[in-house]
Amino acid sequence: MSVKAVLALGSNLGERSDTLSLAVADLVDSPRVRLCAVSPVVQTKPVGGPEDQPDFLNMVIEVETDFEPHELLAHCHAVEDKHHRTREVRWGPRTLDIDIITYGDLSMDDGTLTIPHPRAHERAFVLQPWAWMDSHATLGGVPVGELAAAAGDFDGLVPFEPGH
Numbered sequence: 001m002s003v004k005a006v007l008a009l010g011s012n013l014g015e016r017s018d019t020l021s022l023a024v025a026d027l028v029d030s031p032r033v034r035l036c037a038v039s040p041v042v043q044t045k046p047v048g049g050p051e052d053q054p055d056f057l058n059m060v061i062e063v064e065t066d067f068e069p070h071e072l073l074a075h076c077h078a079v080e081d082k083h084h085r086t087r088e089v090r091w092g093p094r095t096l097d098i099d100i101i102t103y104g105d106l107s108m109d110d111g112t113l114t115i116p117h118p119r120a121h122e123r124a125f126v127l128q129p130w131a132w133m134d135s136h137a138t139l140g141g142v143p144v145g146e147l148a149a150a151a152g153d154f155d156g157l158v159p160f161e162p163g164h
């Protein structure tokens with residue numbers, strides 16, 4: 001049985017825009033994942049972690065998949081690893097981060113995987129591109145555009161214009 005899932009991607013090291021494009025292609029380069037929707041890319045101020053790290057590019061995608069949640073997480077980690085993701089500093093700079101935001105209407109927390117993502121509701125860098133991708137999307141019953149506007153990092157977000 002297939003389920004719709006929302007994935008959030010972020011990059012603040014290297015060729016950020018290329019990395020996001022390649023990562024989307026890698027994520028859907030599986031017969032078990034189908035791309036349904038892609039958000040605009042936004043440039044965002046880093047939230048948490050070291051203050052001197054570069055700005056992020058962020059985006060979200062919606063996929064349809066028959067991966068179980070942990071299989072999908074492993075698939076995301078494999079794509080992160082392909083793009084040389086390292087894990088040294090919590091919320092530190094990274095070439096690529098992929099988070100599972102929602103998986104159908106599943107709610108789970110088994111210590112390794114929490115769905116919906118536990119910080120998504122307070123992150124404009126996830127919520128605003130999501131609202132632009134899907135104007136009807138809700139999280140916890142609230143329109144994601146409303147959550148984005150109320151998020152502390154909303155003012156640090158601008159549409160990304162390649163070449164600027």
Ligand SMILES: Nc1ncnc2c1ncn2[C@@H]1O[C@H](COP(=O)(O)OP(=O)(O)OP(=O)(O)O)[C@@H](O)[C@H]1O
Nearest residue numbers: 090091097098099100101112113114115116117119
């Ligand atoms: N919904 C989720 N999506 C992705 N990873 C998750 C999720 N829930 C729990 N995790 C766990 O979080 C671990 C750390 O993930 P990661 O290194 O991407 O964190 P982070 O991006 O630095 O911080 P944050 O979790 O705040 O986005 C993963 O290995 C995974 O086991």
Ligand SMILES: Nc1nc2c(c(=O)[nH]1)N=C(CO)CN2
Nearest residue numbers: 010044045046047056091125
């Ligand atoms: N702007 C921005 N800040 C972050 C991001 C991110 O993707 N964008 N990811 C984090 C950990 O997942 C922590 N902080």
